[in-house]
Amino acid sequence: xxxxxxxxxxxxxxxxxxxxxxxxxxxxxxxxxxxxxxxxxxxxxxxxxxxxxxxxxxxxxxxxxxxxxxxxxxxxxxxxxxxxxxxxxxxxxxxxxxxxxxxxxxxxxxxxxxxxxxxxxxxxxxxxxxxxxxxxxxxxxxxxxxxxxxxxxxxxxxxxxxxxxxxxxxxxxxxxxxxxxxxxxxxxxxxxxxxxxxxxxxxxxxxxxxxxxxxxxxxxxxxxxxxxxxxxxxxxxxxxxxxxxxxxxxxxxxxxxxxxxxxxxxxxxxxxxxxxxxxxxxxxxxxxxxxxxxxxxxxxxxxxxxxxxxxxxxxxxxxxxxxxxxxxxxxxxxxxxxxxxxxxxxxxxxxxxxxxxxxxxxxxxxxxxxxxxxxxxxxxxxxxxxxxxxxxxxxxxxxxxxxxxxxxxxxxxxxxxxxxxxxxxxx
Numbered sequence: 001x002x003x004x005x006x007x008x009x010x011x012x013x014x015x016x017x018x019x020x021x022x023x024x025x026x027x028x029x030x031x032x033x034x035x036x037x038x039x040x041x042x043x044x045x046x047x048x049x050x051x052x053x054x055x056x057x058x059x060x061x062x063x064x065x066x067x068x069x070x071x072x073x074x075x076x077x078x079x080x081x082x083x084x085x086x087x088x089x090x091x092x093x094x095x096x097x098x099x100x101x102x103x104x105x106x107x108x109x110x111x112x113x114x115x116x117x118x119x120x121x122x123x124x125x126x127x128x129x130x131x132x133x134x135x136x137x138x139x140x141x142x143x144x145x146x147x148x149x150x151x152x153x154x155x156x157x158x159x160x161x162x163x164x165x166x167x168x169x170x171x172x173x174x175x176x177x178x179x180x181x182x183x184x185x186x187x188x189x190x191x192x193x194x195x196x197x198x199x200x201x202x203x204x205x206x207x208x209x210x211x212x213x214x215x216x217x218x219x220x221x222x223x224x225x226x227x228x229x230x231x232x233x234x235x236x237x238x239x240x241x242x243x244x245x246x247x248x249x250x251x252x253x254x255x256x257x258x259x260x261x262x263x264x265x266x267x268x269x270x271x272x273x274x275x276x277x278x279x280x281x282x283x284x285x286x287x288x289x290x291x292x293x294x295x296x297x298x299x300x301x302x303x304x305x306x307x308x309x310x311x312x313x314x315x316x317x318x319x320x321x322x323x324x325x326x327x328x329x330x331x332x333x334x335x336x337x338x339x340x341x342x343x344x345x346x347x348x349x350x351x352x353x354x355x356x357x358x359x360x361x362x363x364x365x366x367x368x369x370x371x372x373x374x375x376x377x378x379x380x381x382x383x384x385x386x387x388x389x390x391x392x393x394x395x396x397x398x399x400x401x402x403x404x405x406x407x408x409x410x411x412x413x414x415x416x417x418x419x420x421x422x423x424x425x426x427x
Contacts, residue, residue, distance in 0.1 A: 025149045033141055033390050040375065041384035047417045049331075049405040050374075050384040052196070052349040054261040056410040059316055062260060065301040075297040081285050082277075083111035083269070084296035090303040091254075095271055099241055099252075107274040110281055111291045115226045115255035115268030118280065120146055121287070122222045122251045122270065123188070125279040127152040131187035136173065138197055138391030138399065140224065143190050156394035157181045159198060168199040168345045173206070179213055188220045191240055194227040197352060197391055197404040199345015201231065204238045211243035211250075219249070220276065226255035226268070229317045230408075231347040232325040241272070251276050256299045258349075260316065261408070267295045324349070327407035327414055334418035338425045349408040352388060356401040358424060369400055377403070381427070383420045 034051055041048040069075050082088070083105075092105035103109060112118040119142065127133060129151030135143050137158040144154045157178050159171040191210060193202040202210075214221050223240050231237045241250040251272040257263035270280055302316075309315040324347070331351050335342050343352040355373050362372040370387035378384045388399035407414065 025151065029145050029149065033386070037374070037378075037384065037386055040378050044379050044382060044384075046378045046382040046384040047413060047420060048384045049407075049409065049413075049417050050386045052406045052408060053263045054408045054410075055413055056261070058262050059260070061305055061316070062262065062298070062302060065298045068301065069294055069297040072297055075294045077293060079290055079293040079296065081290045082106070082281050083109055083291075084293055084300065087111060087296040087300035087303070088269075090300045090307065091269060091271070094303055094307055099239065099247070099271070101247065103271060104274070108271060108277055110270045110277050110284060111296060112268045112270065112284060113288050113291050114257065114266035115224070115253050116142065116266075117284070117288065117291075118251075118253045118268050118270040119143070119222065119224060121280040121283040122253070122276075123147060123152075123190075124150055124283045126188050126220055128187070130185065132183060132185040133187060134181050134189045134219075135393065136189075136191065137393065137395050138388060139190065139393075140192065140196055141390060144393050152187070153185075154393055155181050155186070156392075158392075158395040158398055159195075159200065160398065166341055166343055168195070168343050169201060169203070171195075171198050171200050171343070173210075175209065178210075182213065182217045182219065186217055186219050188222060189214055190222050190224065192224040193240075194225075194231055194237065194345075194347030196227065196348055197350045197386070197388065198343060199348045199350060199352075201235055201346045202238060202240075204243070207238050207240045207243045207246070211240055211246040214249060215245035221246070221250040223250055223252045225252055226258045227348040228254060229259045229320055230324045230349065231321055232328070232345075233321050235346045237347065248273055249276075251280065256295075256302075259320075260299070260302050261320065265295055265299070267291055267299055321347075324408060327409060330414045330418055331405055331407045331421070334421040337422045340421070340425075343402070349406050350404050351407055352402045353385070353405055354401050355403050368396065370402060374403055377424070381420055381424055383417060383424070 037050050088105040088109045091109050092103040096103045123146040127150040131152045132155050133147045133152050134155045137156050147154045161170055162172045163170045228237050241247045241252050251270050254269050256267040257265050306317055332342055335353055339357050341354045345351055362369055368389045370389050374385050374387040385403040385405045388402035389396045392399050
């Protein structure tokens with residue numbers, strides 16, 4: 001009997017297997033850099049300063065929110081697809097003064113399974129085959145993947161150093177090059193501030209220029225602002241939705257994981273005019289329908305706490321900006337001791353380190369220097385980082401010498417990582 005079944009399968013093998021072929025749109029996107037580099041760090045038992053996840057203990061109020069949330073009956077039910085009422089109301093109260101308008105919690109906010117899903121929903125909702133989407137390089141890797149899966153065409157415009165390259169805010173757009181990237185096919189622009197991986201904060205003037213250009217060409221803006229609560233003290237986060245002509249064409253994306261240092265929760269949101277958010281909701285409801293209810297109950301309590309403590313020392317967001325600045329200073333100090341220069345950031349989780357003083361030599365005919373450098377450091381020095389070239393689609397020459405390191409780590413992890421950095425040149 002077994003032989004008969006096997007023969008039957010063999011007989012129809014070609015036809016059957018052809019049905020298993022993947023859709024053309026996903027071919028070429030099988031690899032994921034976060035999976036690859038996390039596995040590399042685990043394999044070599046390296047200190048992981050590559051992936052951007054805090055490894056320190058969550059704040060106590062978050063644990064208390066969980067204890068209280070489990071006793072709320074509705075937290076265990078399906079909830080409203082576009083967002084749990086308590087959470088969207090809290091988000092409206094938090095963001096309305098920051099965006100200078102009253103945000104309607106029922107029509108202008110959507111919660112999602114991580115900010116990642118909001119970004120995916122926004123790109124998917126508006127990108128048709130043949131549409132062009134402008135991506136500012138370097139950029140988070142998923143942007144270009146989703147555009148291509150939708151049949152769109154990524155159009156890359158780089159940030160380039162203008163003046164001292166060790167200052168993140170000196171990495172700027174060439175205005176003529178940026179304006180020249182817009183065509184009749186341009187549908188959407190992705191903006192990211194505080195910027196991953198450079199750590200740049202776009203100025204109000206830069207935001208106004210970008211918004212004005214998008215208004216001129218009637219282009220939608222998706223603004224990835226997941227590190228908005230990680231801006232270092234004394235610096236300002238400017239929102240493109242607040243720029244003249246910005247609100248009506250902008251989807252602003254935020255992250256509970258980044259705002260409360262628990263990236264494993266995977267809860268995010270999108271805020272914007274109803275005309276745009278309703279389109280994201282169409283994608284959202286056909287993919288996951290809703291984000292987990294109990295997570296939304298927990299985060300609603302955390303957001304309400306922040307509203308109550310805004311501007312006070314006990315505010316977690318006030319503390320978080322200082323925690324991030326301190327972690328960044330630890331890496332800068334270690335790099336300075338090792339004779340390595342950095343691109344000093346003003347927000348976010350990451351810092352770019354110039355690895356050229358290490359004097360490492362690789363055959364770059366097939367694989368980029370920074371990729372081989374990252375792999376070598378992981379294997380031989382037990383320090384895992386991410387090569388900058390993986391954040392570029394076109395202008396990889398700007399990334400040749402840089403490694404991205406994450407400073408959103410515990411004091412212990414930063415100390416171990418810092419000691420390794422100090423030892424690299426000596427060894």
